Amino acid sequence: MFGEKYVQRTPKSKKLFEEARKYLPGGVSYAIRFFEPYPFYVSRAEGRKVWDIDGNAYTDYWMGHGALLMGHRYPPVIEAIKDQLNLLPHVGFSHEWEVKLAKQIVEMVESIELVRFTNSGTEAAMYSIRLARAYTGKRLIGKFEGGWHGGYDALHIAVSPPYKLPGSLGITEGALKDTVILPYNDLDGVREIVKGLELAAIIVEPVLGAGGFIPSDPEFLKGLRELCDE
Structure with a gap:
């Protein structure tokens, strides 16, 4: 993906990637973070910028998978995190903040009636499909060519061409038999x-x-x- 100039500017990232390959599959903790010849490793971030361990600065368009809407280390967010760490960092019980956040989401998004928090997009998609099947009593799910909905087996197909193939090895025909592949932006094709x-x-x-x-x-x-x- 990047050429010789990138390699020259990132010797520490190259060395760390070689170390990472000994302990992480493919050298990364998430497959989409890999690119040729190796990913750079971030050491700090501020606002719209991140810096790698070699000191190179980058404008961050990824922003924590879209979660960092205010940018990196936004002061009010940092202060709120500090305050919460002193009160209740993590528990396995119900607490008032889950109610407050769910209420805010429902009030902000007209189509949302109830909220169920999950750990990932994969988990959210999996439970959504299960809920739809339970509610309707039907089993088939429509999924679009080029769509990405996490690692749930039933939806991990037609992510990239050729669209009839699973997006990964290890996915069985049985896991995909109830998935119907649809053309994107083609309403007539979908209807057919x-x-x-x-x-x-x-x-x-x-x-x-x-x-x-x-x-x-x-x-x-x-x-x-x-x-x-x-």
Whole structure:
């Protein structure tokens, strides 16, 4: 991905990656963090910038998988974290902040009625599919070409071309037999494929991430909503 100039500027990252390969599969703790010839290793961050262990600065468009909306080390966030660490860092019990956050989400997003917190996008997608099947009594799930919904086996297909193949080794045909692959931004194509099928749900990204950052047409999403209501 990067050339000789990158290698010359990142000798410490190269050395650390060689060490990482001894203890982490592929040298990384998450597959998407790897790129050729090796990833750089971040040592500090501030605002929109991160610095690697070799001292190189980068503008961060990733922002903690999208979680750092205010940038790195935003002072009010840092102070709030410090205050909470002195009170209740982590417990396995219910607490008032989960209620406050759920209430705020429901009040901010009109379509959300109830909130269930999960540990990852994979877990959220898995429970969503299970809930849809339990509620409808149906088993088929519609999933779009180029869509990425985490590591849940039933959705880990058609992430990248060729779209008929699983996104990883180790995924069985049985895990995918109830997944229906659909064309993105093609409402007529979707209608043709799902005709006569009983789907429990259709899962969709408003903007395809892994599929190339392709935005959906507003009429496409509106049509999907109407199709599901039918």
